[in-house]
Amino acid sequence: MARTGRRPGQTETREHILSAARQQFGERGYDGTTIRAIAADAGVNPALVHHFFGTKDRVFLAALNLPIDPGRVVATLLDGPREQTAQRLLRMFLELWREPDSRASFLALMRSVATNERAAVMMRQFIERVMLARISEALGVPRLALTAMVSHVMGIAMVRFIVGVEPIASAGEDELVALVAPVLQHYLS
Structure with a gap:
């Protein structure tokens, strides 16, 4: 007891x-x-x-131990014009990754989910239940499209901050947003 x-x-x-x-x-x-x-x-x-x-x-x-409040992610996606949703999301994550403390937390989380099955299960359940379910319902977008969008954003983080592939690693945030946001927005169409 x-x-x-x-x-x-x-x-x-x-x-x-x-x-x-x-x-x-x-x-x-x-x-x-x-x-x-x-x-x-x-x-x-x-x-x-x-x-x-x-x-x-x-x-x-x-x-x-997420480096960001999931409520902020959902609010960022839902608050504002729908045609700017991807731009808001990408800017929010670039801002998050720019800050040394939150970037360190994010990188630790990414490494954990890549090497530890328990961490991967927890992250998968979080993404599926907390994020994708709520956003899919609120935006009326299929989960597959949202999952593709999440994959794209996580890939950018991996290439930019973990592997450090140039020129993405040193590209300006505005340049990345101009290049990537239209593709992300396509997932929401």
Whole structure:
């Protein structure tokens, strides 16, 4: 039975919960994981999981350690003229990758999902359930088209920041947006 209340001494409870969440989501997937199971694995009361994270979605997002708020991605896609959706999305990601801290988090995430099956499962579920489902419904765009768009954006990140292929690695952001946004926008047509 899980202990109740706060752990004695300096708290590392949040990190224990995140570790348990990564384990649970990695083994059981999003649908098979419960707040109770995470709490039991972390040795805490489920109320403490709710205290730190609120909902299962938020635990999941924290476990992924995303360098960006998914709500911001969805809002960026949906707020503004539809014909500029891809441009807004690409600019947002280029801005994210420009910042050293968020770029480091993003690169760590990319390396993790490329080399760790649990991380890949968690990321796949996040993309499919949290991002693609919401955006597909809101924009009335097939998931296949959105997945192609995501693949294109992730490919640019890989070539620009991980592999460093020129001239994309040193191209200006405006130049990349002018070149790539029309292609991304095509996926939404």
